[in-house]
Each structure stands twice: as C-alpha cells, then as structure tokens.
Amino acid sequence: MGAFCGIDWASDHHDIAVVDETGSLLARARIDDTAAGLDQLLRILAEQGDTPHHPVPVAIETSLGLLVASLRATGRPIYAINPMAAARYRDRHTVSRKKSDHLDAMVLANILRTDAAAHRQLPADSELAQAVAVLARAQQDAVWDRTQAGNKLTSHLRAYFPGFLAAVGRRREGIFHPIARTLLAAAPTPGQAARLTRTQLRTLLKKAGRKNTIDKEVERLHSELRIPQMRHLPLVEEAMGRQTLALLRQLEAACVSADDLAEASVRAFETHADAEIITSFPGLGPLSGARVLAEIGDDRSRFADARGLKAYAGSAPVTRASGKSVSVMARRVKNQRLAGVGYMWAFAAMAHSDGARAHYDRRREAGDRHTAAQRNLFNRMIGCLHHCLTHGLPFDETVAFPTPTEPHLSLAA
Structure with a gap:
C-alpha cells in the first residue's frame, strides 16, 4: 500500500488527509457531508493510486454514518479508531498540544501507516x-x-400519590404493567382514584386485558385506592396529576417502541442463517440472540480465535504484571452491549442447562463471587458459541460441559 487516508469526521463536513509510506502529505481537502463530497473524496483517492484491487485504507473516528457506510460499500478497509487512542497519537506529532481538524486527519492517516496491524x-x-x-x-x-421514563413516573408518584404504587406494586412489572398504566390514565390523582366505582374498575381491567379473577381484583383495587393518605392542596394535586399524564404518555410511547422494535428484531434475526445455531444455546432466545448477533456480526474473519471474541465481550480477565507484582482483574474496556446480554444469558442458562449450573457452582466453590462466577460462565459460553459458528454446529451439552473425571479437572474448568 502506497497511500493511507485519514478522515476527521464532523457533523456537516470532513477533513481529508492522504499520506504516503514515508508520512509525506499527498493530498488534503475539506468535503461536505453530501454525495458531492463523497465523489470528491473518491476522486482524491483515485488520484493517489486507489484501485478496486488495491484500495486505499481509511481511518476515521466513528463506525457509523452515511460516509462510513458509503466507503464500506466500495470494499475498502475501514478502521474505526477510538478517539482516546487518536488523542494519544496526536502527542507524537506535536508537543505544543495544538490541535486542528487537518492535524487530526494527518494523525489518523499516520496511525494506519505505522500501526495498522494493531x-x-x-x-x-x-x-x-x-x-x-x-x-x-x-x-x-x-x-x-x-426504564428511564418509568423511573421518572415512579419518582413523581411517590411525591403525591404513593398509594397508587402500593396498589399496583404486587405485580412484577409494577408501573409498566398495562393495568397500572390504564388505571393511572383514568385517575391520575388520589381523589379521582378514590371515586372510581366497581363498574368503572371492571371496565378498566377489561380494557387493560385482564381476563381472569376480575371481580377479586376489582374488590382489591376498590379497597386499596381508598386507603387514607397524605394529600397536597387540591389545585397542587390537580397540577401534579397533569404532570403525571405527560410522563405517562412518554412511558406509553417508550413501551410501544420497545415492543415494536422487539418484534422487528426477532423477525429479522430468525431469517439469518446463524439464528438456529445461536438459539440452540441454553439461555438465548430470539431477542437475546438478535442482540448477540448484532454485536458479533457474521464476518467469520473478524475474530481469529475464541480468545479475541472473549476479550471483545469483556468476559476474559486482564492480567497486569510488573516485576513481582501480578494481578488478574475484570476487563473494563469491552463491548458494553454484548457484556450486558452476556450476564442475562449466563443467568438464564443456569436454569436450562445442568452443565451450566454445575459450572457456576464449581466456580462458587472455588471462591468466586456471584458476579465473577457468572462472568466465567459467560466466558465459557461465548467460547462455545465461537466454535459452533465457525464449524456450523449446534450447541451440544456433553461437549460444552463434559463430566469431570478428576477433582482437579473440575476446578480447572
């Protein structure tokens, strides 16, 4: 490769720098974030020897946006450089701490020139x-x-209507349950809730989808919504009720969005070739499987081995050694979305896999705390997933968790 391109990305324009193998500047430009700007960038790269067989690699500080998508469509190597890493490289080129968009583009191009393999x-x-x-x-x-909208609404209700939270708190979903949202929309203040009749409560429960033991629930709500509580002045209480309706609309919109996107995610995921293998793992359903696929992708060359995927997921520990001091710590720099679904995956796997549960119990007996044992189980499962996807095999309990034959093998697992 004779040329390297760095792009300092911005919301409405981008600075371009192209350097050669010695670091000398070959071309520079500022382009708009438009189709014309993309054409200008491609012309600059073509002038520096860009061809379909030997495309000029590009470094940029983001992996999102139309510019990145358009450059990926050309088949060229795109490197998304972490902004913190780019800031460290900047100190290699200037000690005066000066900064400009052109300098940042030069720094990104030189990162590829010197450390592309890293x-x-x-x-x-x-x-x-x-x-x-x-x-x-x-x-x-x-x-x-x-969750944020629900927390805001819950905090607001505690300030003037705690009795409602006590009445709906028996359900696992709490304020998120359709019955709670339907009741609150009909009676957002303690006075209005106390005036609800049994007939009105029965109608609201049916509207929220309740089908069984309606009469028993009507009697319970009719009683609990009339329990005396501290009250604000009437006008203040009415104003807080109006605020509740505004917060409730935000919660309703968030609930609808989450449900619609969940359905769309599952529908798209189930058409993917890897879906059957991913969902063959205990603890992974269509939605959690979609989240896993979203983060690891389907490019088999992305992770050379299972160790790379484990590090990316944050399940593999980090060893720090200096002289006689050695410490093993949990990995902090990781894909947070994949790590988040990993903990749910490990927790659910223990309920559906005897091998997963036994692995967790062995880690606990070896001295791990709950979080560490759960992370270790996720580490094992994500390694098995890499193997299964690489070889096109479904999950096999006997292979993933073989029965240990000796005590020292069980602890080593």
Whole structure:
C-alpha cells in the first residue's frame, strides 16, 4: 500500500488527509457531508493510486454514518479508531498540544501507516446482519428509555400519590404493567382514584386485558385506592396529576417502541442463517440472540480465535504484571452491549442447562463471587458459541460441559 487516508469526521463536513509510506502529505481537502463530497473524496483517492484491487485504507473516528457506510460499500478497509487512542497519537506529532481538524486527519492517516496491524478493521458483515444490529440496538435503547421514563413516573408518584404504587406494586412489572398504566390514565390523582366505582374498575381491567379473577381484583383495587393518605392542596394535586399524564404518555410511547422494535428484531434475526445455531444455546432466545448477533456480526474473519471474541465481550480477565507484582482483574474496556446480554444469558442458562449450573457452582466453590462466577460462565459460553459458528454446529451439552473425571479437572474448568 502506497497511500493511507485519514478522515476527521464532523457533523456537516470532513477533513481529508492522504499520506504516503514515508508520512509525506499527498493530498488534503475539506468535503461536505453530501454525495458531492463523497465523489470528491473518491476522486482524491483515485488520484493517489486507489484501485478496486488495491484500495486505499481509511481511518476515521466513528463506525457509523452515511460516509462510513458509503466507503464500506466500495470494499475498502475501514478502521474505526477510538478517539482516546487518536488523542494519544496526536502527542507524537506535536508537543505544543495544538490541535486542528487537518492535524487530526494527518494523525489518523499516520496511525494506519505505522500501526495498522494493531487496529481492527470494520467487519464485513452481511446486509442482513447490519439490519439486525440496527434493530437490536434500537430496541435495547428503547428498553433503556422505557426504564428511564418509568423511573421518572415512579419518582413523581411517590411525591403525591404513593398509594397508587402500593396498589399496583404486587405485580412484577409494577408501573409498566398495562393495568397500572390504564388505571393511572383514568385517575391520575388520589381523589379521582378514590371515586372510581366497581363498574368503572371492571371496565378498566377489561380494557387493560385482564381476563381472569376480575371481580377479586376489582374488590382489591376498590379497597386499596381508598386507603387514607397524605394529600397536597387540591389545585397542587390537580397540577401534579397533569404532570403525571405527560410522563405517562412518554412511558406509553417508550413501551410501544420497545415492543415494536422487539418484534422487528426477532423477525429479522430468525431469517439469518446463524439464528438456529445461536438459539440452540441454553439461555438465548430470539431477542437475546438478535442482540448477540448484532454485536458479533457474521464476518467469520473478524475474530481469529475464541480468545479475541472473549476479550471483545469483556468476559476474559486482564492480567497486569510488573516485576513481582501480578494481578488478574475484570476487563473494563469491552463491548458494553454484548457484556450486558452476556450476564442475562449466563443467568438464564443456569436454569436450562445442568452443565451450566454445575459450572457456576464449581466456580462458587472455588471462591468466586456471584458476579465473577457468572462472568466465567459467560466466558465459557461465548467460547462455545465461537466454535459452533465457525464449524456450523449446534450447541451440544456433553461437549460444552463434559463430566469431570478428576477433582482437579473440575476446578480447572
């Protein structure tokens, strides 16, 4: 490769720098974030020897956006450089701590020139895998938004209507349950809730989807919503009720978004060739499987071995050694989305796999705390997943968790 391109990305424009093998600047430009700007960038690269068989590699500080998607479509190597890493490289080129967009583009180009092997290219995932990633990540974001909206509404209700939380708190979903949301929309203040008749409560329960033991639930709500509690002044209480309705609309929108995106994620995931293998693992369903596929992709060359995938998922520990001091610590720099689904995966696997449960119990007996044992189980499962995807095999309990024949083997597992 005779040329290396660095792009300092911005929301409305991008600075381009192309250097040769000695670090000399070959070309520089500032392009707009438009189709015309992309054409200008491709012309600059063509002038520096870019061809379909020998494309000029590009370094940029993001893996998202139309510019990155368009460059990936050309088949060229794209390196998404962590901004913190780029900042460290900047000190190699200037000690005065000066900074400019052109200098940042030069730094990115020189990263490829000197240390391309130390950085990872964006994976060549299929179009379907990229679509699953968009949907699964959006669904996870919607779940976080739903939780945030629910927490805001719960905090607000504690300030003037704690009796409602006590009345609906028996259900696992609490404020997120359709019955709770339907009741709160009909009676957002303690006074309105106390005036609900049994007939109105029965109608609201049916509207929320309740089908069994309606009369018993009506009597319970009719009694608990009338329990005396501290009250604000009438006008203040009414104003807080209006705020509740506004917060409830946000929660309703977040719930609808999370449900719709979950359905779309599952539908797209189930059409992928890897779906059958991924869901063959205990603890992984269609939605959690979609989240796993979204983060690891379907480019088999992305991870050379299971160790790379384990490090990416954050399940493999980090060893720090200096002289006689050696410490093994949990990995902090990782794919947080994959690590998040990993803990749920490990927890669910223990309920569906005797081998997974036995592995967790052995780690606990060896002295691990719950989180460490769970992370170790996730480490084992993600390694098995890499093997199964690489060889096109479904999960096999006897292979993943062979019965130990000697005591020291059980601890080593």
